[in-house]
Amino acid sequence: MTTYGxxxxxxxxxTTTNIEYLSRAKHRxxxxxxxxxxxxxxLNLASINxxxxxxxxxxxxxxxxxxxRMNYAIIVLIILFLSLLWHPISLIVxxxxxxxxxxxxxxxxxxxxxxxxxxxxxVVMTLLFVVTVVLLLLTGATVNILVAMLIGLVxxxxxxxxxxxxxxFLDEDGVEAGGYLVASS
Numbered sequence: 001m002t003t004y005g006x007x008x009x010x011x012x013x014x015t016t017t018n019i020e021y022l023s024r025a026k027h028r029x030x031x032x033x034x035x036x037x038x039x040x041x042x043l044n045l046a047s048i049n050x051x052x053x054x055x056x057x058x059x060x061x062x063x064x065x066x067x068x069r070m071n072y073a074i075i076v077l078i079i080l081f082l083s084l085l086w087h088p089i090s091l092i093v094x095x096x097x098x099x100x101x102x103x104x105x106x107x108x109x110x111x112x113x114x115x116x117x118x119x120x121x122x123v124v125m126t127l128l129f130v131v132t133v134v135l136l137l138l139t140g141a142t143v144n145i146l147v148a149m150l151i152g153l154v155x156x157x158x159x160x161x162x163x164x165x166x167x168x169f170l171d172e173d174g175v176e177a178g179g180y181l182v183a184s185s
Contacts, residue, residue, distance in 0.1 A: 042071050047164045057161050064160035070106070072159075073125060076152035077101065080136075083148035090139040097132045104128060 051057040065072060077098070084091045104112065105124055112119040136145045 037068050037071050039071070042068055042159075042163075047167060048162050049164055051161060060163065060165050061157065061160040063165040064163050065156070067165075068160075068163075069121075069125070072156045073101075073105070075155060076149070079152040079155070080132075080145065080148045083144045084136070084141060087139065087141040087144060090136055090141040090145075093135055093139050094132075097128075097135060101128055101132075 051060055081091075081094060081098075084094050105121070105128055112124055133145065133149065
């Protein structure tokens with residue numbers, strides 16, 4: 001029996017396993033980035049104005065940081081990455097830490113469980129943030145890292161104060177997680 005003109009196929013299960021793995025990874029990337037809010041919504045100029053008083057500022061900061069948490073984390077990490085372009089060792093450490101961020105925060109499709117306890121996303125983000133800053137400070141780029149973190153913090157706080165929250169509404173599915181929806185207009 002000849003197999004002339006046919007495409008050989010492997011009988012092993014490694015091909016299907018790799019395809020399943022890639023399919024799951026693609027699905028996790030899509031769903032992981034799905035928790036990020038649309039950039040058009042975040043940067044909507046019609047929703048930018050000054051708060052009326054200091055308590056309104058605090059309320060806006062609390063609401064916007066809960067609503068745009070993923071976007072704010074991405075912004076701070078991009079600013080940090082850009083500040084490390086001239087420090088190759090720090091950049092290598094940062095890329096390794098970004099892999100940890102991807103797997104532990106951005107691309108998780110189920111809650112993180114340690115010792116049969118669910119760990120909140122805010123705790124995961126805070127711990128990853130602290131580990132990232134500490135490890136990067138140990139690489140010798142202290143001034144760049146501190147300036148980048150300060151710039152990132154200022155960008156986040158300024159946006160959170162100036163972005164109106166009256167078009168953000170609680171999501172019934174995400175009430176316990178602090179989720180919000182935007183009113184469609």
